[in-house]
Amino acid sequence: MGELKAFLRYKRREVAHRPAEERIRDFAEFDLPLTPDEVRRQAARCMDCGIPFCHGAGCPLKNSIPDLNELVYKDRWQEACAYLHLTNNFPEITGRLCPALCEAACTLSVNDEPVLIRHIEYQIVEHGFAEEWIMPQPSAEKTGKRIAVVGSGPAGLAAAQQLARAGHDVAVFEKDARLGGMLRYGIPDFKLEKRIIDRRIEQMAAEGVKFQTGVNVGEDISARYLHKIFDCICLTMGARQPRDLAVPGRGYENILFALDYLTAQNKLYAAALTNGPGVITAKDKVVVVIGGGDTGSDCIGTARRQGAKKTYQLEILPKPPETRPPDTPWPMWPRIMRTSSSHEEGCERLWGVMTKNFSGHETRVGELHCCQVEWIRMGDNWRIRELPGTDFVIKADIVLLALGFLHVENEGLVKQLGLKLDEQGNVAARNFQSSEPWVFAAGDTVSGASLVASAINSGREAAAAIDQWLTKKGNPPICVAD
Numbered sequence: 090m091g092e093l094k095a096f097l098r099y100k101r102r103e104v105a106h107r108p109a110e111e112r113i114r115d116f117a118e119f120d121l122p123l124t125p126d127e128v129r130r131q132a133a134r135c136m137d138c139g140i141p142f143c144h145g146a147g148c149p150l151k152n153s154i155p156d157l158n159e160l161v162y163k164d165r166w167q168e169a170c171a172y173l174h175l176t177n178n179f180p181e182i183t184g185r186l187c188p189a190l191c192e193a194a195c196t197l198s199v200n201d202e203p204v205l206i207r208h209i210e211y212q213i214v215e216h217g218f219a220e221e222w223i224m225p226q227p228s229a230e231k232t233g234k235r236i237a238v239v240g241s242g243p244a245g246l247a248a249a250q251q252l253a254r255a256g257h258d259v260a261v262f263e264k265d266a267r268l269g270g271m272l273r274y275g276i277p278d279f280k281l282e283k284r285i286i287d288r289r290i291e292q293m294a295a296e297g298v299k300f301q302t303g304v305n306v307g308e309d310i311s312a313r314y315l316h317k318i319f320d321c322i323c324l325t326m327g328a329r330q331p332r333d334l335a336v337p338g339r340g341y342e343n344i345l346f347a348l349d350y351l352t353a354q355n356k357l358y359a360a361a362l363t364n365g366p367g368v369i370t371a372k373d374k375v376v377v378v379i380g381g382g383d384t385g386s387d388c389i390g391t392a393r394r395q396g397a398k399k400t401y402q403l404e405i406l407p408k409p410p411e412t413r414p415p416d417t418p419w420p421m422w423p424r425i426m427r428t429s430s431s432h433e434e435g436c437e438r439l440w441g442v443m444t445k446n447f448s449g450h451e452t453r454v455g456e457l458h459c460c461q462v463e464w465i466r467m468g469d470n471w472r473i474r475e476l477p478g479t480d481f482v483i484k485a486d487i488v489l490l491a492l493g494f495l496h497v498e499n500e501g502l503v504k505q506l507g508l509k510l511d512e513q514g515n516v517a518a519r520n521f522q523s524s525e526p527w528v529f530a531a532g533d534t535v536s537g538a539s540l541v542a543s544a545i546n547s548g549r550e551a552a553a554a555i556d557q558w559l560t561k562k563g564n565p566p567i568c569v570a571d
């Protein structure tokens with residue numbers, strides 16, 4: 090373990106941000122990383138618990154967190170970097186984006202503040218890139234097996250990298266113009282600058298992964314063609330069917346899905362679009378985001394940077410408590426009030442609010458008609474009840490629907506392949522193999538909308554299942570250190 094009883098000596102130190110007034114003027118990342126000495130002190134706080142819940146119950150990737158903390162504390166950064174890559178292909182992405190389920194499960198968080206695990210992860214990998222310890226690892230031997238990965242989000246990229254390193258020929262097909270899935274087109278630059286994705290893709294290309302962008306599989310090329318050319322395919326197409334709000338007035342042209350709005354901004358920022366017709370901007374507008382989650386919060390941060398006059402975020406659930414409630418005890422992810430950096434930049438948040446209908450003028454929405462609601466428990470279920478006399482109106486120039494995603498888009502390729510779906514409408518899979526044995530699936534396509542860490546892990550596990558199926562040698566999961 091690191092430093093005995095260091096958790097009694099050192100307090101957790103949060104990562105500072107560029108001031109809100111400064112950062113809303115650009116789309117760049119805003120974390121101000123800690124110094125290496127401070128990171129070592131933070132790593133020293135790890136108690137090296139007998140049962141590390143951070144690793145076992147928290148992290149979807151099962152990162153070996155206490156070992157990483159010890160290596161950082163002992164200034165053995167290169168070993169830490171190699172060790173981290175044993176479980177996580179893209180720690181530079183989880184180190185920026187993960188909600189840090191590990192920290193909620195850290196034993197210190199029972200009665201103190203948890204170890205700063207996510208930032209330590211970020212520091213290890215950025216150290217690795219700066220020192221050029223993270224290099225391409227092409228496989229020494231080729232198996233001659235060919236695999237097509239459909240979709241280049243974190244699940245597809247992780248699966249492709251694992252399979253290429255195991256010696257297979259891998260081609261990634263992506264319908265968008267550029268690679269990365271939600272990382273590229275959903276998540277704003279201020280949370281993840283896109284050069285971070287490009288840096289990894291360069292490594293993967295040097296490892297032999299072939300990328301084909303602008304190819305919608307199922308439309309531009311058929312499933313039959315893929316079956317002829319490849320030994321198997323892995324579907325990592327995400328879960329992109331958005332949940333809609335079927336209330337009167339939904340049809341106004343300035344009521345948009347959150348992902349369409351965020352994608353337009355990300356493309357604009359990447360200069361893939363010119364600032365002409367079709368670009369959605371919130372400049373000088375009142376923006377109302379319906380949906381209180383992270384996607385909604387990303388819309389708030391984006392609207393603020395575009396120069397919105399005012400932003401609201403509406404949530405139908407009641408305001409969560411400030412401290413861990415009994416229904417999500419340690420080491421579970423607690424249902425508590427969270428304030429994101431985008432909220433800090435300025436936003437009015439309303440809870441327990443239902444939108445009953447929209448009204449407007451000609452084609453454009455002008456008002457939301459809302460009311461307060463309460464939630465009543467009926468056995469195992471909850472029922473929503475409108476509170477009489479609480480109706481109110483919010484004026485809006487743009488309404489963004491950030492109500493989550495239902496399941497994989499199951500027209501097109503999924504239908505063409507005739508795959509069985511689960512009750513939620515995702516691709517049904519057993520050990521990542523779908524109802525068609527040559528078709529594997531991973532990431533949000535199987536789990537429904539989830540997190541980047543879960544998608545990477547799913548891609549890795551699917552790669553192990555594919556490798557085992559192709560080579561029939563009963564391999565353990567593939568693990569290759571950087």
Ligand SMILES: Cc1cc2nc3c(=O)[nH]c(=O)nc-3n(C[C@H](O)[C@H](O)[C@H](O)COP(=O)(O)OP(=O)(O)OC[C@H]3O[C@@H](n4cnc5c(N)ncnc54)[C@H](O)[C@@H]3O)c2cc1C
Nearest residue numbers: 240242243244264270271306326327532533539540541544
């Ligand atoms: C706005 C937003 C913010 C988020 N923020 C966070 C966050 O901060 N932290 C976090 O952990 N998670 C976050 N998430 C969730 C996270 O991004 C997803 O869980 C993750 O990206 C899922 O990865 P995936 O590889 O399964 O799918 P995706 O990232 O959705 O990638 C699927 C890819 O498949 C491609 N595709 C689909 N069909 C075809 C086809 N027929 N042919 C070719 N290509 C196809 C798509 O174009 C896409 O590129 C966020 C999600 C959104 C929408």
Ligand code: SF4
Nearest residue numbers: 148183187190191207
């Ligand atoms: S991937 Fe997420 S849960 Fe796992 S160690 Fe990193 S921050 Fe923690």
